[in-house]
Amino acid sequence: DAGVIQxxxxxxxxxxxxxxxxxxxxxxxxxxxxxxxxxxxxLELLIYFNNNVPIDDSGxxxxxxxxxxxxxxxxxxxxQPSEPRDSAVYFCASGDHFNYGYTFGSGTRLTVV
Amino acid sequence: GEDxxxxxxxSVREGDSSVINCTYTDSSSTYLYWYKxxxxxxxxxxxxxxxxxxxxxxxxxxxxxxxxxxxxxLRIADTQTGDSAIYFCAETYGGSQGNxxxxxxxxxxxxx
Numbered sequence: 189d190a191g192v193i194q195x196x197x198x199x200x201x202x203x204x205x206x207x208x209x210x211x212x213x214x215x216x217x218x219x220x221x222x223x224x225x226x227x228x229x230x231l232e233l234l235i236y237f238n239n240n241v242p243i244d245d246s247g248x249x250x251x252x253x254x255x256x257x258x259x260x261x262x263x264x265x266x267x268q269p270s271e272p273r274d275s276a277v278y279f280c281a282s283g284d285h286f287n288y289g290y291t292f293g294s295g296t297r298l299t300v301v
Numbered sequence: 302g303e304d305x306x307x308x309x310x311x312s313v314r315e316g317d318s319s320v321i322n323c324t325y326t327d328s329s330s331t332y333l334y335w336y337k338x339x340x341x342x343x344x345x346x347x348x349x350x351x352x353x354x355x356x357x358x359x360x361x362x363x364x365x366x367x368x369x370x371x372x373x374x375l376r377i378a379d380t381q382t383g384d385s386a387i388y389f390c391a392e393t394y395g396g397s398q399g400n401x402x403x404x405x406x407x408x409x410x411x412x413x
Contacts, residue, residue, distance in 0.1 A: 231406075233400060233401070288346075289332075289349055290401070292345070295342075
């Protein structure tokens, strides 16, 4: 298995633009998580899905953020409009009930200028 | 709210043992985890311990859990320069594997 695949690896965009981050979880995993990592706040859970259904989105900072999981092999995190304070590394992770812990992707480094 | 605390930095000499400490708050945590993050990479699961265990050993890694004090530690024996990374402690929030709360990470620097 290729692991959790995230794209793009790096994204630089201008303030006000829409940004879409993509994630392909490990096949067979039924849980998917989006995390954001910054120096100031560390790792924050934004949202997680179980069997493609959003379970907890209390970490989503505001209405500008939205996440979808249309099927078991794909998820997106969208920011519209983006702001400089959204600059961070965004990680996707997936897991299942038979293995402990999660497998993380390599992350998307987002810079909003 | 729930919180996981770690010291931010640790520096050791190659060949020495490293001990990274963590305190957590959720007494219902079922599992506790240690993750490693190398520069520019995602988090890699190193090891985990079930809450009814006191110790777990896996090659050079030893995890100690003091449930009464809510204290978790990771000992790396014979630390190598390749062990230089950020180490994150994490607890399962609310007893469910569905939500991990991470500490801010301890940056381990290994000097030759």
